Amino acid sequence: MNTFHVPLSAMRLLLSLFLVALLAGCDASAPASNALAVRFLVDGQANVTYQAADDVSTARADGRWETRLTAGPDDVLSLDAVSTDGQPVTTTIEIDGRVVATHQGLRARSDSRPSERSQNEVEVKGAIEALSADRVRVQGRVFRIDASTRFLGRDNEPISFETFAVGTVVEAEGHLQSDGTVRAKKLKLEDLDDDAGDEHEVEVEGTIDAVSPTSITVSGTVFATTAATRWLDDDNLPISRDAFAPGLRAEAEGWVRDGVLTAEKVKLDED
Numbered sequence: 001m002n003t004f005h006v007p008l009s010a011m012r013l014l015l016s017l018f019l020v021a022l023l024a025g026c027d028a029s030a031p032a033s034n035a036l037a038v039r040f041l042v043d044g045q046a047n048v049t050y051q052a053a054d055d056v057s058t059a060r061a062d063g064r065w066e067t068r069l070t071a072g073p074d075d076v077l078s079l080d081a082v083s084t085d086g087q088p089v090t091t092t093i094e095i096d097g098r099v100v101a102t103h104q105g106l107r108a109r110s111d112s113r114p115s116e117r118s119q120n121e122v123e124v125k126g127a128i129e130a131l132s133a134d135r136v137r138v139q140g141r142v143f144r145i146d147a148s149t150r151f152l153g154r155d156n157e158p159i160s161f162e163t164f165a166v167g168t169v170v171e172a173e174g175h176l177q178s179d180g181t182v183r184a185k186k187l188k189l190e191d192l193d194d195d196a197g198d199e200h201e202v203e204v205e206g207t208i209d210a211v212s213p214t215s216i217t218v219s220g221t222v223f224a225t226t227a228a229t230r231w232l233d234d235d236n237l238p239i240s241r242d243a244f245a246p247g248l249r250a251e252a253e254g255w256v257r258d259g260v261l262t263a264e265k266v267k268l269d270e271d
Contacts, residue, residue: 002268036095043068046081046108055108061089077112090126090139102126104141109158122182125171125190127256128164129203136187138172143184150176150190163189166221167202167256177238202261205269211244215255216266218252223263230265243268 012163040050042061049058050067051217053075059065061081071077079091083106091110092102101110110123122141130137134145145161153159164170166185171190176180206219215224231241244250246268 011186036071037068037097038071039066039068039092039094039097040077040079041092041094041188042079042081042089042108043092044081044087045081045085046083046089049078049080051076052077060084071132074114076114078109078165079111080107082107089197093121096247101143102141104139121173121185122176123171123173126169127202128166128170131164131166135181136170136172136184138170141172141186141254143172143174143186144177144181145187149184150186152186154189154191156188159189161187164203166219167261201253203251203253206249208244208246208248208250210246211241216252216263217248218250218266221252221261223252223254223266225262225263225266229263232265232267234270236267236270239268241266 016084038052040048042048042065043063044061045063046065047058048061048065049056052069052071058068059238077093077095079093079101081089081091088104088106089108090102090104093100093110093112095112096188098121100112101123103110105125108125124139124141124143124180128136129139129140136143136145142268149161151161151163153160153163153267169190171186171188172184173186173188174184176182202221204218204221204223205270209217209220211217215222217223224242225241229241231239231244233239233243250267251267251269252263254261
């Protein structure tokens with residue numbers, strides 16, 4: 001009986017080729033560990049264009065729209081929304097559950113670039129919602145002010161921090177910190193949008209400075225009041241405007257329209 005012998009060197013070669021093919025198959029099927037989980041979000045009525053790397057798509061937002069996709073760490077991300085009903089819209093880009101850019105206007109464009117993401121950079125445009133000596137809140141994001149923060153006018157000229165107030169439209173940039181706040185790198189005066197006018201929401205909480213038949217001043221911010229202004233107690237129950245007096249704490253909310261800040265509601269804050 002004849003016996004066929006396979007040389008040992010040949011067996012080793014076949015085994016090596018088999019292992020190489022097996023590993024290559026595993027690598028091909030495994031997802032990239034550094035891929036980015038991206039969420040594009042638009043609030044408002046708008047025509048939407050979004051881009052990841054060279055892939056450009058369009059959509060229509062009808063109140064609220066979002067899409068999710070996977071992008072590479074070197075991909076430029078862009079989200080552009082143009083209002084279709086004459087009201088400001090908001091665009092937001094999230095990466096791995098974290099907001100990296102958000103803007104508001106009749107045309108709102110948010111971008112995220114690799115160089116910014118490597119530094120956890122955050123960029124937000126909108127009206128200042130709250131302001132203190134060392135913090136500014138814009139679009140719900142708290143920016144911490146320190147000695148390194150630059151304050152710029154619309155033409156990038158240096159200005160003082162005192163120029164900014166609740167309701168001022170700004171572009172805020174900085175680096176995300178471990179506690180969720182952003183260390184502000186730059187605070188720049190902006191228009192809400194080239195075509196958006198000056199309509200935006202303002203909310204102020206603090207001590208009542210003055211009350212008149214046509215206005216109320218809270219923490220230095222003057223709100224015009226009308227017959228439509230709602231006056232509420234600490235439990236959100238309607239009360240007389242006569243209950244509001246200088247020295248009490250209150251929360252005032254309203255809108256700037258045609259340059260006038262008008263209160264929609266004023267609420268006593270007894271905490």
